[in-house]
Amino acid sequence: MEDKFDCIVIGGGIAGLSAAMTLARNDMKFLLIERGEFSGAKNVSGGVLWGEGLSKLVPNYWEDEDAGFERFINHRRLTFMDGDSSFSIDFKSESFNEKPYKGVIVLRAKFDNWLAEKVQEAIDQSKYSEESFLAPNILVEEVLMKDGKAVGIRAGEEEFFADSIILAEGVNNLLTRQVGLQDSYVPADYLAVGVKEIIKYEQSVLEDRFQLNGLSGMSNEFIGTATMGVEGGGFLYTNRDSISFGLVLGMISLRDAKLTPYDVLNHFKEHPVIQDILRGGEVVEYSAHAVSTGEMKVMPKEVFTDGLLVAGEAANLLMNSGKAIQGMDYAMHSGVLAAETIIEAKDKGDFSKTTLKVYRDKLENSFILKDMKNFQDAVHFLHSPQMFETVPSLVCDFGKQFFSIKNEPTPKTREMLTKSIKKHSSYWELIKLGIKGAKSL
Amino acid sequence: MKKLSIAERLGMVNYLNQSKTEAKPHILVDTDICNHTCDHKATTYVCPAQCYTLDEVGKVHFQFEDCIECGTCMYACDKGAVTWNYPDPEIGRGVKWNFG
Numbered sequence: 130m131e132d133k134f135d136c137i138v139i140g141g142g143i144a145g146l147s148a149a150m151t152l153a154r155n156d157m158k159f160l161l162i163e164r165g166e167f168s169g170a171k172n173v174s175g176g177v178l179w180g181e182g183l184s185k186l187v188p189n190y191w192e193d194e195d196a197g198f199e200r201f202i203n204h205r206r207l208t209f210m211d212g213d214s215s216f217s218i219d220f221k222s223e224s225f226n227e228k229p230y231k232g233v234i235v236l237r238a239k240f241d242n243w244l245a246e247k248v249q250e251a252i253d254q255s256k257y258s259e260e261s262f263l264a265p266n267i268l269v270e271e272v273l274m275k276d277g278k279a280v281g282i283r284a285g286e287e288e289f290f291a292d293s294i295i296l297a298e299g300v301n302n303l304l305t306r307q308v309g310l311q312d313s314y315v316p317a318d319y320l321a322v323g324v325k326e327i328i329k330y331e332q333s334v335l336e337d338r339f340q341l342n343g344l345s346g347m348s349n350e351f352i353g354t355a356t357m358g359v360e361g362g363g364f365l366y367t368n369r370d371s372i373s374f375g376l377v378l379g380m381i382s383l384r385d386a387k388l389t390p391y392d393v394l395n396h397f398k399e400h401p402v403i404q405d406i407l408r409g410g411e412v413v414e415y416s417a418h419a420v421s422t423g424e425m426k427v428m429p430k431e432v433f434t435d436g437l438l439v440a441g442e443a444a445n446l447l448m449n450s451g452k453a454i455q456g457m458d459y460a461m462h463s464g465v466l467a468a469e470t471i472i473e474a475k476d477k478g479d480f481s482k483t484t485l486k487v488y489r490d491k492l493e494n495s496f497i498l499k500d501m502k503n504f505q506d507a508v509h510f511l512h513s514p515q516m517f518e519t520v521p522s523l524v525c526d527f528g529k530q531f532f533s534i535k536n537e538p539t540p541k542t543r544e545m546l547t548k549s550i551k552k553h554s555s556y557w558e559l560i561k562l563g564i565k566g567a568k569s570l
Numbered sequence: 571m572k573k574l575s576i577a578e579r580l581g582m583v584n585y586l587n588q589s590k591t592e593a594k595p596h597i598l599v600d601t602d603i604c605n606h607t608c609d610h611k612a613t614t615y616v617c618p619a620q621c622y623t624l625d626e627v628g629k630v631h632f633q634f635e636d637c638i639e640c641g642t643c644m645y646a647c648d649k650g651a652v653t654w655n656y657p658d659p660e661i662g663r664g665v666k667w668n669f670g
Binding site: 164165166169170171172173174236237238239241266267268300301303314315316317320322324326327328371373380383384386387388389390391395398399404407408409410412413414415416417418419 | 571573574576579580582583586610612615616617618619620638639640641642644645646648650654655656657658659664665666667668669670
């Protein structure tokens with residue numbers, strides 16, 4: 130066992146690569162195993178990588194000629210929809226052009242692959258340049274346990290051993306289940322399915338349609354008839370010469386409505402407002418993935434055990450709070466925190482859970498679990514039927530009155546609002562909703 | 571924009587090991603459970619790749635070849651009919667995203 134690793138990282142997505150980058154920079158001897166042909170080959174996300182975490186992991190990444198991101202976000206839009214209208218809150222700010230960017234749009238097949246190259250560069254400069262590896266195209270089938278401690282992994286006939294394991298296998302966390310940190314069956318109640326199309330445009334068409342300048346980009350979320358009454362919402366993100374366009378739909382809600390995600394997607398695309406946005410594009414890829422919603426009930430019982438830590442979506446670290454869908458930033462930061470914990474454990478010479486539980490504390494003290502705890506009410510609020518049915522209808526109904534000029538005596542805005550509220554809800558319901566919303570956000 | 575069928579959508583997916591006639595299935599479904607004890611047949615709705623279908627007499631059929639590894643069926647089936655694994659990179663099916 131002389132050639133055992135300090136750490137084996139399972140999964141070469143954002144959590145795994147961020148852990149690997151941290152390990153490499155701290156001269157740790159590690160093996161990262163990715164089941165895809167390359168990092169990103171199996172990964173799907175909306176997707177925006179929010180926050181400034183990337184600039185800490187890859188300093189000045191924007192100077193890289195072909196940095197893996199598509200566009201930075203300086204324009205955000207939230208759109209409420211009913212059957213024939215849309216009502217948007219639109220915010221654009223030049224201040225978001227400042228570096229480090231506050232959010233970058235990514236396509237995972239490209240981004241993760243780029244990040245893996247950066248990790249390889251870090252390995253090349255580390256003490257273990259010949260003994261640390263990124264190993265793609267290998268499926269880890271088992272975490273090897275000895276006396277309740279994780280000691281290695283098995284892939285086919287091959288076994289590899291290490292002092293520690295970081296599980297960064299994504300939301301479908303089979304190994305996290307195998308080691309007993311997650312139940313063997315995870316019910317659909319707190320999960321959603323995301324479906325997405327990559328729709329290609331001539332770059333000039335894309336830039337004109339979405340008012341893009343250089344590498345600036347826009348994110349647009351949609352709630353209301355987009356989802357045919359199914360819990361969830363739509364999204365649109367501008368890439369370099371395409372858009373990522375799709376829906377996130379609650380699994381149980383979809384089941385109960387007896388609708389398929391691709392039929393709901395077709396419905397969304399047929400909305401007159403959406404048709405005008407999408408016109409002239411060509412779909413070049415259709416993809417889908419299960420995704421957490423931010424409900425903490427679904428999380429593994431614990432994120433550490435003897436010799437092992439769980440990072441990223443494998444620990445269901447993701448949240449849709451209504452402001453943004455955050456998952457990749459959580460993956461990145463939890464990967465870094467997991468690696469830091471392993472580095473400290475090596476210094477102490479102790480990889481037992483007594484030492485590794487520090488990872489839990491690090492997560493608790495970081496924005497990840499602080500925000501997930503603070504915004505649980507927002508997660509519930511966002512998944513209430515009022516939010517994806519009543520509110521969008523009411524808002525659009527008000528819009529139709531407020532923005533139409535009829536050459537008739539015009540009612541005061543308050544009367545219009547009252548009319549819309551009475552049609553779709555009641556003042557009392559709305560006050561309750563308002564209080565809930567104000568408290569949760 | 572032209573309305574796309576699910577077949578057209580899946581036609582854009584880059585599947586692995588397509589040249590191999592017999593890929594190793596990574597998902598096993600006990601459709602006896604679907605047909606005899608399941609009241610909701612959720613997988614036939616939620617699967618985004620139409621791997622689960624209902625025939626004219628309401629029986630569930632499953633094929634893994636079109637699976638895009640999203641994992642949804644593993645959660646949606648609460649009857650224990652779905653045994654879900656990742657496809658083997660060498661002899662399994664599964665996807666390689668161009669964009670992701």
